Amino acid sequence: MGTTLLTRVKSKLFVHSRRRSRNLLEGEFASVFHGRSLDYDDLRDYVPGDEVRDIDWKATARHTSPLVRRYVATRKQNLLLVIDTGRGMAAAAGGGEPKKSVAIVAAGLVGYLAQRHGDLVGLVRGDATGTIAHPMRGNEAHLERLLRAIDTETTLDGEQSNLTTQLQWIVRNVRRRLLLLIVADDVELDPGLSDVLRRLHVQHEILWITVQDADPTSVDAARTTVDVADHYTLPTLVRTSARVKAAYAEAVAARVRATNTMLDAAGINHTRVGSSDDVLTAVFALLERQRRASG
Template sequence: MTALLNRIKARMTIHAHRRTRRLLDGDYSSVFHGHSLDFDDLRDYIPGDEIRDIDWKATARHSEPLVKRYVAHRRHILALVVDTSRNFDAVSSAGVDKRQLAILMAGMTGYLAVRHGDDVMLVHGNAEHTTASPRKGSEAHLEHLLQQILAESGTAADGSINEQLQWIAGHISHRMLVVVISDQAPLGPVEEATIKRLRAQHEMLWLTITDADLAGLQAASAPYDVARPQVGLPTSVMTKPAVHEEFARAEAARRQQRIDLLAKLGISHTEISHPDEALGRLHTLLLRHRRGPR
């Protein structure tokens, strides 16, 4: 059964004309950069890069250190790291199901990998446990992975993407492309240390599923905690402009902190709130990684 993947492939075909599909394939194949292979280009040094990759001659002619990038021609591994906690049993800022959006992005990225002849694995879970799948390179396997993300709906545990990232740091020694699909959970010093460790070993991309704008909802549709669906925010709170303004400022600060942290660590990042944005955001993410994060 390939119900989920077939829907994703259909969306890619309908919403991406031929040139865009070629661009997606090309951008994906350029993500991997290895050693002792075909030289590709130069880019600015990013903290975590290996010293041996610095092109000292080019650096001498430039104001900042430059590192060599290579195109690797071998079978690679794509690790989809997905938060499948109850945090994803909610809606995005555009009002769509966050879990379905995560499945869409995982499916699109995984499908590009399978088309490229690479293996795909899934690392998913919540704050209480992490599950990792075997790595394989077939569409049937990718469908199975997407079904696992769907099957976690209704779990009773909160999310903690750091748990899944720490699992990779402790169990995976070979170089991979790690694509993280998370929501807008805060990234603090603990998460920063884990991400920095992974960034030094793996290619990393980060995709954020945006959370619902609670301050923008009307009192009649007051939001509730997915952990306690019977408990909503009091109408008296939802109707106070000062509360809305303070919440909006806090959310903006948290978003900027996440963007700044990922930029500092040299990780290309994008946000998505609606399925119609999926292909464009994925293309931008791959292109940004290819050129080096700005």
């Protein structure tokens, strides 16, 4: 059997992150679920970003460097991956790889952090025609199956993306409080989504990652470029036109502003990534902002 998807995710984590950075990343993840019950675990060295209130001053006085108290959550912060698996996510991302590859790294990274803390991980995926829910479990074999489902169900001949369908399903069917990681296609959000997002934010902790589209006006002129939404081939003379390039850039900027405005209004922390190499930094920043917002 070849390399598993989760193994590839771990490789990215370990290659791009030193031990101290990984500890910070795991610490940020552990802190995002506000209102949790905590039990004292042990002491560890202070690292930038730790809460001053967690410093154990008596223990610090006996050592040459600050020590902080480490706690463990007595209530699980179960994670639900919410992934768009419509055909839009089979198209190219900004870095050139399929957008689903970026989604798999994001889902795998946060899922791995959750399982490291003893949390359960589930998946809600789908497209404009419907939603599929996978159960919550707490082992790596299950996380690998979830990543495989994202990979195999996201195809260029699949149905259109419409993440609103999946988010409405969660509003109707999920009652328990969860941490949601939403990985979305780079499309204009439905204006009617605002109310759904506000309702989700009241009940859940939410992290939102948008996977950026490749820029069709910057692709090698010798390559054929196809819009996966309608399978229309974009003529080379059109996409290399200076006027088209400018209009496309303006349209993307307007879409990004509209998305940011909607998510900000709903109180949801969000980011954009163009490649799987961007995911680690983006997730760390999201977790840090979530911790500060929840503090």
